[in-house]
Each structure stands twice: as C-alpha cells, then as structure tokens.
Amino acid sequence: MLAAPSAAEWAAILLSLRVALVATFAGLPFGLAIALILVRVRFPGRAVFDAIVHMPLVMPPVVVGYLLLLALGRRGPIGAFLEQTFGVVLAFRWTGAAVAGAIMGLPLMIRAMRLSLEAVDRRLEEAASTLGAGRLEVFLTVTAPLMLPGIIAGAVLMFARALGEFGATITFVGNIPGLTQTLPSAIYENLQVPGGDGAALRLTAIAIAIAFLALIGSEAIARRTTARVSGR
C-alpha cells in the first residue's frame, strides 16, 4: 500500500517544504519588527494594531484567502501594483502560497517572539549602553541573542503552520498540480478521486514524518540555545 511516491506526489512534497521555508524566512523580519513594536513602543491605537496582527488566528482561513485574492490578485489594488511595477504575480503561483502561509503563521510567530522579548532583562541592555553600545548594537549583541529561543520557537511554529496551511492557500492560489499543489491540497485532491486512498495515506504518512522531524529538530535547537543564553 505504501509504495514510493509518484513524481506528482514528490512535487507536492517539495513544493510544500519550499513554501513553508520561504514563508518562515520571509516572515522572520516582519515578525521580529512587529514583536518589537508591540512590546517596546507605546503608541495610540496599539490595541487595534495588536488585534489586526492576530486576526488571521481567529478568522476562517478561507476568508483570509479570499481577502488575499481581493488585495493581491491581478486585479486587486496591491496585486496590480506589484505586477506593473515589479512584474511580480502572486495569485495562483507558489509564491502566493508562501504569502498565505506567512500571513497565517505570523500571529503564532509573533506570540512566541513577544514572550521571549518580554523576558529579556532590560537592565542588561542598560549595562550594554553604558559600555558604549548604541541601540542597534545593544539589540544585536544582547537583546536578539537573549530572545533567540523565542525566535526559533516562533520560526518552528510558522514553518508548521505554513506547511499545513490549506484553506487560505487553496482559495488564493488554487490547487494546480506541479505549480501550486501543496501536500495538504494533494491529500485533499486524492480523497476526491476514486482509488486515491493509497496516495492520500502515503502523503499523510510523509506529512506526519516531516512534522515529527521538525519538532524533534526544533526541540534540540531550543535546548541548546536556551542553555547558551542562560549561560550553562
């Protein structure tokens, strides 16, 4: 029953990994910036900003996908601008899947980063500044290393969320084999066709394996970085 995956199945697996990795790395600077703003900057409308950032967590993924299509589709305001200015098209492309994954994963990433940033002892940052480090240097040498476990945890959550993203993705980029078909959409499609059970099961097993490895790997990294930053 669990024969080797077909070429189309491999394509879905590799595309999913690529989408999840790109979503994670592209999302990191945004996640970090938003976490910093939410924790360190006091400004009017902060609560509203906080709520907007967390919306993807509570909205139906299909709604997010549809909103992405409206905004970033070829006839959407941002999508049209991107296409005319940079020649970039996101809708019905794998890059669009990465954008959908990043948007869905961002609230989780920000939550993890925020917690670790709040735990950073600001008195250490003060000490660094009296030793001649400017604000950026303080961030790079003290704040960021100390919140590293949170950054890694956030990245892992984002990766997992992007890997499993289905609703927003299928709404925004469709389910085109070899082009936008990710692991979850491939499983879904196989379940829709007669005799697709074997393939669905195979892909499910692979999805489980990837998730498991990611979890084990991130645990190991988290343990090592936590030990590093706490100095043991």
Add this chain to the structure above:
Amino acid sequence: MTLSVDIRSTPGDFSLDVRFDSNGPVTSLFGRSGSGKTTLINLIAGLGKPDRGRIAIDDTILLDTAAGIDLPPHRRRVGYVFQEARLFPHMSVRSNLFYGYRRVPEKERWADPTLIIDLLGVGPVLQRRPAGLSGGERQRVAIGRALLASPRLVLMDEPLASLDAGRKDEVLPYLERLRDEMKVPIVYVSHTVDEVVRLADTVVLIDGGQVIASGPVNDVFSRLDLRPYTGRFEASVILRARVINHDAVGRVTVLEHGGGELRVPALPHPTGTEVRVRVRARDVALAVGEIGNLSIRNRLAASVVEIGAPDGAIVEVRLDVAGDPLIARVTRDAVAALDLAPGRQVTALIKSTAIDNRSDD
C-alpha cells in the same frame, strides 16, 4: 578631574535637587535607602532624564538642558558597576570583560587588560560563563568590565550590597587596590559607613533627594550635627598612619601618627606603607592629666573641639588629634567629672584590639 552635577528632577512623586562638585579620586554618595542616590547616578550615566540640569566631567558636557545637550549613555563613557553585576549571561567572562573595551576608539583606551584582569584576580575564570561564578567573582568581573571600557569616570552603585559579609571582605581589598593603582575617578554609592570611610576621600551626604553636606570624609563623618544621617552607633573616623615597625613576638604592628604611636594587631603591610585604620567612637576613652599604668597602650594627645548634644546618658566629644578628627563616646557624667570643654587638652585612649583595617564588625 572635576565632576560637576547640578540637577533638578521630579521622577514620580519623588523630588531630587542636587548640586555638588567632586574632585575625586573617590567620591562617595552616602545616604539611606530611598534617599535618591541611585536615581542620581542613573542621571549621570544617562539612564534617566532630569527635568533640568547640567552634568559635566571637566570640559566635557554630558548634559545641559539649557543648551539642549544630552549625550546618550553609550557616548558618555561613564562606567557603571551595578548592584547586581548585570553580566551578560550568554557570553563568557572574557567576552563580558572585553564588551566595552572593543567599543572604545583605540586612542582613548587607557585601560590595560592584563593589568586589570590581574588586579581583580579574574584570570582563572575567563573561560567560564557568569552563571558558574560566585557572587564575589561576578562583582569583580563587573568591575573589570566597566574599567576595561576605559571610562572617564566609574559609577559604583553599592557594588557590595548584594554580597554576604564573607564575599564583601573578598571584594573590598580589590576596590582598595583599584583606588590606589588606577587613575580613574570613582563615584561610590553606599549606605554603609564602613565602606565609605575605607574607600572614599570625599563624601556627599544625601537625604530626601537633597545634599545635606559634602566634604572630606573625616570632616563629614566627625560632624556631630550630622549624626542623624551618618548613624549613631556607627560613628567612627579614619586615621591615616604609617607602618614603622612589626613586633613579631608581641604580634603587633606599630603605626606612626602625628598624635602618637598606635599599636594594632599585626598587619600584613610592609614597613613604610600608609594605612587607614578605622576607630569607632565607642572604643575611644578620654583621660585628663597624668595616666598611670593601663593596659590600653594607644594614647594620643588630643584637644577637645566640640561637645555634642547629649543623647540620654551619652555624649559624643569631637577631638582634634594632630589635625585629624577623632570622636569619643562618653557619658554625660564623665564630661562633668573631667570638666571637658572645647580647647581642653586630653589624652585619647584606644584599645589596640578595637583598631582594625578590616571591614567586618
């Protein structure tokens, strides 16, 4: 070096209004907890913003609200040794020590890493992480880290307060060596008389956010009217004396002071060195006229300067011993019996065992 501070600030419901000049080498900001000492040195370091004021080290203006000058902390080159060390937990001791050093322009680096690491005795722990250090080691590394940044001035905020008595005794001699061997001026915040008299030359007495008095340590601590701030039972002065002889048989060291010889329990210092010995007011007795045989060997010729206001049965008498102040705590009764009054010549008697240059009580 002259540090001049003139600040008015009302952080929260606390009000700080402080003005002083200090010429170092070690200036102590002395006052009880909550008197505004830490708030004040945070302002000097640039970690807080005063409402109005001016802070300058020689010609370098760190802050001048009237002129719109406010250097950020990393441009002030003011070293800060915090009460709780604040070492970076994710770095080795070595990386901690060199954190500031690496950030100073080469031509402004006066600190010699080898010398400072050796002076503080932190060489053996360079590879360790802060979490693996004892409290005393941690504080020594923090002091080294601040010094290696080659600051214009070092602020120390009760660096011994978080240590137990044993660790205090471990770190204090390092501070004394720093004072004697480094040229850098130090502002030392403390509420412990003992540390202040051992380390500082000048003291600025602060209470309720105001400067109550400032001047040479002995002058301020021997002023009887300041007793409510400097502590009743802690009353003591420091005599500077020179080691002239070691008596190996009697296990005593003989010190020379303008007012006479002092015999104290053996000290490790070589002959010729100047030492500071602390004499507590409660250990000084007074005699008038010829003294017979007494076990008390230290007899200093003194004259009465001032008789303090009586506190119950006790009166503090301020003396002058060859230019150095000395305080004696005696009974009211004794003042009357000896007919003590300003100008009267007396002999100050100090038990040898009461004199020490250690910090424990």
